Amino acid sequence: MKYTNVIPLLHLGALALQTAAKDVTEQTKDSFEEKNGYSVTKHEKNINLQANENSIGLKQNMVEANVQSRQKDESCSALDQARRLEVPKAKGTIDAEFEHADFWDEHGDLIKLAWSELSTSNSNETENAAISNLQNIIHPSFYSAVEATHRNPTEANEEVIWSHMKEAGPPGKSQAYKTQLLTDEGLRLLRSELDRATSSGILMRRPNAMNRYGCIIDREVNGAVSLPTLTSLVKTVVSKIGRPLGRMLFADAVGEGDDCEYFAFTIRYNAEEDLELKEHRDASVITLNINLNLPEETYDGSSLYLVDDEKPLDFDVADDYEEERNKRYSISFDPGMMLIHRGSTQHAALPIKEGTRHNLVIWVFGAGGDVRIAPYEKEDWLGVSERWGK
Numbered sequence: 001m002k003y004t005n006v007i008p009l010l011h012l013g014a015l016a017l018q019t020a021a022k023d024v025t026e027q028t029k030d031s032f033e034e035k036n037g038y039s040v041t042k043h044e045k046n047i048n049l050q051a052n053e054n055s056i057g058l059k060q061n062m063v064e065a066n067v068q069s070r071q072k073d074e075s076c077s078a079l080d081q082a083r084r085l086e087v088p089k090a091k092g093t094i095d096a097e098f099e100h101a102d103f104w105d106e107h108g109d110l111i112k113l114a115w116s117e118l119s120t121s122n123s124n125e126t127e128n129a130a131i132s133n134l135q136n137i138i139h140p141s142f143y144s145a146v147e148a149t150h151r152n153p154t155e156a157n158e159e160v161i162w163s164h165m166k167e168a169g170p171p172g173k174s175q176a177y178k179t180q181l182l183t184d185e186g187l188r189l190l191r192s193e194l195d196r197a198t199s200s201g202i203l204m205r206r207p208n209a210m211n212r213y214g215c216i217i218d219r220e221v222n223g224a225v226s227l228p229t230l231t232s233l234v235k236t237v238v239s240k241i242g243r244p245l246g247r248m249l250f251a252d253a254v255g256e257g258d259d260c261e262y263f264a265f266t267i268r269y270n271a272e273e274d275l276e277l278k279e280h281r282d283a284s285v286i287t288l289n290i291n292l293n294l295p296e297e298t299y300d301g302s303s304l305y306l307v308d309d310e311k312p313l314d315f316d317v318a319d320d321y322e323e324e325r326n327k328r329y330s331i332s333f334d335p336g337m338m339l340i341h342r343g344s345t346q347h348a349a350l351p352i353k354e355g356t357r358h359n360l361v362i363w364v365f366g367a368g369g370d371v372r373i374a375p376y377e378k379e380d381w382l383g384v385s386e387r388w389g390k
């Protein structure tokens with residue numbers, strides 16, 4: 001079989017950027033630009049927000065229509081109305097970020113209200129427990145090492161964290177690391193909240209341009225899941241662990257301001273839904289990829305593989321392309337395991353053979369959606385206190 005080397009640049013797709021540019025501003029025409037002497041690429045979440053601003057008049061009209069509609073039937077809550085919407089089925093598997101965007105923009109405010117109603121109809125006990133008992137959610141020895149380094153940011157304390165990280169991907173290339181992040185209790189909490197979201201009947205937008213099954217976890221994005229336990233937990237994991245860890249592991253790639261925003265979503269692979277993911281690079285400086293399978297939920301296949309850019313496949317002779325793919329730097333997820341990798345590292349997911357794989361993915365990037373590409377000179381790397389926020 002001959003294979004054409006077409007690699008999506010971003011999860012949400014270069015085409016999405018181009019599509020948005022037609023409707024938004026000249027500023028977004030190119031995915032790459034030179035800014036302050038650094039190479040950066042715009043994150044599409046920013047494009048989404050710009051698109052929203054551009055259509056604000058239309059959106060206000062829609063919100064007013066929704067409000068008027070609700071006033072006609074005061075017994076009909078936003079939650080009830082959201083449950084009556086018919087969700088457009090996600091179909092595209094490449095460059096499909098803006099699939100059904102009009103639908104999500106039209107109903108985004110109603111859906112946010114529905115999440116708000118659902119949240120206030122339940123006690124906040126779960127959310128409070130999630131935040132106050134982080135030590136029960138994060139693997140104990142890793143959590144202790146992170147806490148100690150926050151309290152006292154020294155390279156000696158960082159060494160303890162390094163001891164928890166195992167290099168993944170091309171050896172010696174510092175492209176990716178893995179560690180055990182979540183406890184069984186943490187996994188069950190996250191999965192039960194995701195199950196609550198799914199069983200709520202509120203529609204959920206596809207997670208990105210390539211994966212069709214899963215959801216976005218965000219308070220702002222139209223069509224995203226906005227349950228406080230999930231949004232708060234994601235925020236805490238990014239601020240306490242993901243951001244400082246990314247600065248420590250990839251000091252040449254992450255400077256002050258390169259990691260101040262994030263975009264979180266879940267993905268799901270099984271025989272009836274998405275089977276695999278094509279090679280691509282993420283719209284992030286660093287990516288946190290956390291397996292959410294419960295210990296009793298086994299699956300087969302669906303390994304992630306990372307590509308060493310210095311050793312590309314020989315596509316001209318790759319008649320056995322599937323076999324060649326399996327020779328890449330393959331990573332199998334254990335329940336609760338986190339893979340943290342550079343967004344620029346090309347990667348893909350092999351086909352799942354049996355069962356279902358659930359993962360939470362968090363892209364971390366810069367202000368306004370910028371994704372820094374150029375590496376820093378060593379003398380410009382952040383110091384240990386800056387890495388851990390002091």
Ligand SMILES: [Fe+2]
Binds near residue numbers: 280
């Ligand atoms: Fe990815």
